[in-house]
Amino acid sequence: MEYLIAVAECGTISLAAERASVSAPSVSTGIGLREAAFGLQLVVRRHAQGVSVTVAGHQVTEAARAVLASTGALSDLAAEITGADHRTDQRARVRGVPSGHCTGGAAAHPAQL
Numbered sequence: 001m002e003y004l005i006a007v008a009e010c011g012t013i014s015l016a017a018e019r020a021s022v023s024a025p026s027v028s029t030g031i032g033l034r035e036a037a038f039g040l041q042l043v044v045r046r047h048a049q050g051v052s053v054t055v056a057g058h059q060v061t062e063a064a065r066a067v068l069a070s071t072g073a074l075s076d077l078a079a080e081i082t083g084a085d086h087r088t089d090q091r092a093r094v095r096g097v098p099s100g101h102c103t104g105g106a107a108a109h110p111a112q113l
Contacts, residue, residue: 001064003030004042008061012050034060 006016007027017024028045035042042057053061 001034001068003027004034004057004061005064005068007031007043007051008053008057013045015050 003016003020003022003026006019007013010016010019013027013031014024017027020027031043038060040056040060041054042060043051043053045051
């Protein structure tokens with residue numbers, strides 16, 4: 001989910017990979033796995049021009065943002081609980097890709113597809 005969000009915000013797989021600190025093939029593979037799992041085309045790969053996010057891709061991206069925000073809220077709650085209860089030292093961790101930090105590229109809006 002993080003890779004799809006990064007691609008949607010950056011407009012290219014290479015910039016999304018840079019932002020996520022992973023290789024471009026990892027981002028491409030991750031998105032491909034999501035596409036296969038959901039049975040949807042989430043991005044249109046245009047080699048020289050980067051990628052365009054499909055209408056379905058934009059919908060899934062927004063849902064993914066909501067899921068990650070909820071997961072972050074759960075992590076915050078867990079930190080509050082563990083801070084108040086010193087009997088346990090477990091921490092909830094959420095993997096995420098920082099928002100922003102794209103040095104170029106612009107994802108296509110669904111109306112542009």
